[in-house]
Amino acid sequence: MTGEPLPFPREPAEPAPGAVHLPDWLDAAEQRALVEACRDWARPPAGMRTVRMPTGGHMSVSTVCLGWHWYPYGYARTVVDGDGAPVKPFPPQLGALARRALAAAYGPDGLAAVPGAAGYEPDIAVVNHYPHGARMGLHKDKEERVDAPVVSLSIGDGCVFRLGNTETRTRPWTDLELRSGDLFVFGGPARFAYHGVVKTLPGTADPALGLVGRLNITVRQSGLV
Numbered sequence: 001m002t003g004e005p006l007p008f009p010r011e012p013a014e015p016a017p018g019a020v021h022l023p024d025w026l027d028a029a030e031q032r033a034l035v036e037a038c039r040d041w042a043r044p045p046a047g048m049r050t051v052r053m054p055t056g057g058h059m060s061v062s063t064v065c066l067g068w069h070w071y072p073y074g075y076a077r078t079v080v081d082g083d084g085a086p087v088k089p090f091p092p093q094l095g096a097l098a099r100r101a102l103a104a105a106y107g108p109d110g111l112a113a114v115p116g117a118a119g120y121e122p123d124i125a126v127v128n129h130y131p132h133g134a135r136m137g138l139h140k141d142k143e144e145r146v147d148a149p150v151v152s153l154s155i156g157d158g159c160v161f162r163l164g165n166t167e168t169r170t171r172p173w174t175d176l177e178l179r180s181g182d183l184f185v186f187g188g189p190a191r192f193a194y195h196g197v198v199k200t201l202p203g204t205a206d207p208a209l210g211l212v213g214r215l216n217i218t219v220r221q222s223g224l225v
Contacts, residue, residue, distance in 0.1 A: 015163055015174045018114060018149075018188025020105035025183035028206070031155050035211050037091070038127055038155075041066060045085035048129065052081065060134040066090045066125040068222055074143055075124070075224060090123050098122045098151040098219040105185040114188045116148025122219045130159065130214040136197040138162065138169040145223030149187025154178045155215040158201040164194035180205055 010023035026034070041064050042048035048064040053072055067090030068075040079085050102117050111117045124144075128136070141150055158180065164173040166189070175198065178184060186193060200214050 013176070015176060016186075016190045016193065018190035019163060019186040019193070020184070021176060021178075022101075022105060022183040022185075023179065024181045025101070025104065026153060026155070026181040028181075028208070031181055031206075031209060034153070034155055034217065035209055035215065038064075038129075038215055038217070041088060041127060042129075045083055046079050046088050047083075048127075049079070049082045059136075061128040061130050061136060063129075064088075064127045066094070066127070067123045068224060070124070070126050070143065075222060090125060094125050094217070094219055095122050097153075101151045101153075101183050101185060101219075102149060102187075105183065106187075114149060115191075116146055116221060117187055120148055120221060122148075122151070122221045123224075124220040124222050126218045126220070128216045128218075130157070130197065130200050130216065132157075132200065132202045132213060134197075134213070135199055138164055138173075138194040138196040140192050140194055141218070141220065142192055144220055146221055147187075147191050148221040148223075149185055149191060151219040152184040152186075153217045153219075154182045154184070155180050155217070156205040156209060156211040157214040158204040159214055160198040160201070162196050162198050163190070164196075166190075166193050169194050177201075180209070 013021045048062045051059045066088050069079050069087040071081045099120050159178050161178045162173050162175050
């Protein structure tokens with residue numbers, strides 16, 4: 001795979017109720033702008049770090065948080081497991097982008113039907129950088145205190161994304177390929193589904209991005225005050 005556009009467009013899909021995949025949702029200029037923004041966000045203080053899990057192991061991705069700082073397993077206003085600096089503010093432009101994403105994914109009827117979608121007020125972004133060989137085990141995003149949807153944007157190398165069920169880390173699950181510019185939203189019945197990244201697909205990013213590996217930006221509403 002070269003990262004060049006395929007001759008046939010990929011179609012939007014709903015792999016589970018409340019989960020929507022919109023391929024190529026971000027155009028090339030939007031992707032480049034987000035790469036540059038992520039570079040700024042990654043700088044210290046409160047910059048990108050490798051997360052140490054309670055078991056003692058380290059995640060294979062590097063992470064920077066905006067608005068609220070995520071750590072295993074909670075949120076704080078400072079980087080409690082790093083340099084202790086105040087977390088960087090949540091950018092209003094990400095909030096506007098996430099609301100536009102929900103409108104595109106669900107449409108007017110869906111926004112009214114999916115809990116937390118119509119009045120979406122995100123205040124957290126978790127940015128993960130996947131170097132070659134990185135992965136993410138199946139997990140739930142459950143530290144938030146509301147069930148508003150999660151908006152996920154992919155930039156750079158593609159990946160095999162696994163969407164599981166809400167009960168266990170075992171089957172049934174659905175594997176799908178996420179590529180640069182793709183939007184994935186999960187809310188409603190899928191909001192607390194297990195999910196993860198089985199593998200990245202090195203060399204599939206557009207070289208014009210100037211990015212090695214994969215960036216994933218997830219936008220969330222915390223319900224915290």
